Amino acid sequence: MTGQLYDAIHQRRDVRGEFTGAPIPAGVLDRVLAAAHAAPSVGLSQPWDFVLVRDRALREAFHAHVRQERDVFAAGLAGEQADRFSRIKIDGVLESTMSIVVTYDPDRGSPAVLGRHAIADAGLYSVCLAIQNLWLAATAERLGVGWVSFYREAYVQKLLDIPADIRPVAWLCLGPVTHLERVPDLERHGWRQRRPWQDAIHHDRWQH
Amino acid sequence: MTGQLYDAIHQRRDVRGEFTGAPIPAGVLDRVLAAAHAAPSVGLSQPWDFVLVRDRALREAFHAHVRQERDVFAAGLAGEQADRFSRIKIDGVLESTMSIVVTYDPDRGSPAVLGRHAIADAGLYSVCLAIQNLWLAATAERLGVGWVSFYREAYVQKLLDIPADIRPVAWLCLGPVTHLERVPDLERHGWRQRRPWQDAIHHDRWQH
Numbered sequence: 001m002t003g004q005l006y007d008a009i010h011q012r013r014d015v016r017g018e019f020t021g022a023p024i025p026a027g028v029l030d031r032v033l034a035a036a037h038a039a040p041s042v043g044l045s046q047p048w049d050f051v052l053v054r055d056r057a058l059r060e061a062f063h064a065h066v067r068q069e070r071d072v073f074a075a076g077l078a079g080e081q082a083d084r085f086s087r088i089k090i091d092g093v094l095e096s097t098m099s100i101v102v103t104y105d106p107d108r109g110s111p112a113v114l115g116r117h118a119i120a121d122a123g124l125y126s127v128c129l130a131i132q133n134l135w136l137a138a139t140a141e142r143l144g145v146g147w148v149s150f151y152r153e154a155y156v157q158k159l160l161d162i163p164a165d166i167r168p169v170a171w172l173c174l175g176p177v178t179h180l181e182r183v184p185d186l187e188r189h190g191w192r193q194r195r196p197w198q199d200a201i202h203h204d205r206w207q208h
Numbered sequence: 209m210t211g212q213l214y215d216a217i218h219q220r221r222d223v224r225g226e227f228t229g230a231p232i233p234a235g236v237l238d239r240v241l242a243a244a245h246a247a248p249s250v251g252l253s254q255p256w257d258f259v260l261v262r263d264r265a266l267r268e269a270f271h272a273h274v275r276q277e278r279d280v281f282a283a284g285l286a287g288e289q290a291d292r293f294s295r296i297k298i299d300g301v302l303e304s305t306m307s308i309v310v311t312y313d314p315d316r317g318s319p320a321v322l323g324r325h326a327i328a329d330a331g332l333y334s335v336c337l338a339i340q341n342l343w344l345a346a347t348a349e350r351l352g353v354g355w356v357s358f359y360r361e362a363y364v365q366k367l368l369d370i371p372a373d374i375r376p377v378a379w380l381c382l383g384p385v386t387h388l389e390r391v392p393d394l395e396r397h398g399w400r401q402r403r404p405w406q407d408a409i410h411h412d413r414w415q416h
Contacts, residue, residue: 002239004212005348009243009341031210035217037405039340042357044394046403051410058412073325081320090323109400112289115298115357117281122357124329125377128336132247133217135337136344140213149250149323149330161413169333186252191322195254197245202259204266205369 008140011180015144016089018177019096028141032174035137036102041126042116045109048127048169051160053099061159062151062171063093069150088189091148097175101160102131104167127169134172144177216348219388223352224297226385227304236349240382243345244310249334250324253317256335256377259368261307269367270359270379271301277358296397299356305383309368310339312375335377342380352385 033050041047053059070090077085093099104127116122135145148171156168186192241258249255261267278298285293301307312335324330343353356379364376394400 002212002345002348004210005216005344006239006243008213009246009345012246012248014248031214033409034405035214037408038217038220040220040222040343040355044392044400044402046408049408049410049414051412051414053412055412069326073320073322076325077320085322088322112281112285114281114293114296114394114399117284117358118277118360119357121332124332125336125339128333129340129343131333132337132340133344135248136213136341137210137217140210147248149327152326161415163414166414184252186322192252192317194252197242200245200254200257201241202257204259204261204263206257206259206371206374207369 004140008136012135012139013144013180013184015146015173015177015180016092016185018144018179018181019092019173020176020178021095021097022176024097024143024175028143032134032137032141036130036134039126039130039133041129042122043109043114045113045123045126047105047108047123048130049103049105049166051101051103053101053160058159059093059099062156063091065155066091066093066148066150069152073150084189084191088185088191090150092146092173093148096146096173100134100172100174101156101168102127102170102172103162104169107165124169131170131172138174142176143174144180146173148173212348216344220343220347221352221388221392223354223381223385223388224300224393226352226387226389227300227381228384228386229303229305230384232305232351232383236351240342240345240349240351244338244342247334247338247341249337250330251317251322253321253331253334255313255316255331256338257311257313257374259309259311261309261368266367267301267307270364271299273363274299274301274356274358277360281358292397292399296393296399298358300354300381301356304354304381308380308382309364309376310335310378310380311370312377315373332377339378339380346382350384351382352388354381356381
């Protein structure tokens with residue numbers, strides 16, 4: 001059962017510019033969300049939630065915030081790097097069909113979350129596993145996903161009335177796309193090249 | 209291209225007791241590692257590494273450490289909860305074929321990691337996305353994966369000579385299994401029940 005899975009893993013892209021804005025059939029969205037929810041979690045805590053943001057005013061407000069944060073980052077760049085960055089589209093919030101904000105609730109399953117006593121971040125890790133399930137399921141359903149990270153968590157918390165003890169982990173744009181690029185945007189724009197996977201492998205100890 | 213992907217997502221388990229110790233064909237391991245490496249990462253930083261731990265002495269040392277950490281957690285439980293926990297197997301380090309330690313290098317791609325200026329943990333999130341790719345690929349290849357979280361990061365760093373600025377994120381056990389359980393171990397042992405995915409969904413704002 002490997003072929004389709006590897007297709008989804010290797011065809012998946014972080015989408016910015018290819019969203020069409022077309023509707024997502026309800027059955028498709030349900031499958032994608034159920035896939036996210038099927039992720040492993042520390043102590044079976046399932047500490048994630050999904051806020052489906054369709055409201056146009058909310059997405060426009062968020063998009064304005066993203067533009068500000070983009071300027072903050074751009075201000076730290078110079079020369080060729082600044083020039084390259086200026087050509088990179090960093091979000092598809094307004095062009096995509098909807099957004100999904102994925103959150104982390106550290107209190108779920110507390111106080112004795114099995115397996116989290118030694119590693120405080122383990123619950124946060126679980127949320128990320130759910131995000132990757134969502135991403136791959138969406139890819140297999142021929143939807144695009146774009147993870148926007150030019151924002152402040154406190155802004156998103158306030159915008160969506162998220163309680164103070166719940167942490168927003170990701171703002172994802174979701175929807176049908178014209179196509180998925182074969183090469184990541186950042187590589188196509190000369191920002192950074194991917195490295196071969198073999199370079200990431202060590203044997204028994206770090207230096208080997 | 210959805211069927212096989214959803215099979216992997218929904219059949220995937222966090223394996224403890226079903227490892228056989230049989231060898232993993234090299235081609236299979238390569239596909240699983242390449243899948244992990246195909247994950248998205250903030251600013252295309254690909255901040256992960258994979259330490260393949262086959263050495264028996266290293267795995268025995270780690271296993272002894274895990275037993276100690278298990279006792280630390282058990283000491284905080286009482287009554288029925290302590291009783292349930294005593295029946296739960298928390299790792300398959302010695303029975304599985306090998307371990308893979310996944311690490312995070314915060315300096316990779318620095319100083320200007322595109323998309324990380326506002327969210328310091330974004331690099332850590334990328335590492336988790338790679339872990340879920342690995343987990344699903346292994347499941348599709350009919351291997352089991354077990355994420356052990358009863359350990360101290362500093363112990364693993366020292367054991368495997370991992371530099372101080374590189375953070376171990378996960379210790380994964382990997383190998384062929386007799387079968388994958390249909391219900392998660394923690395649910396079968398009455399530790400905690402899964403909740404319906406619909407309970408995790410909100411619309412536009414948290415309270416809706």
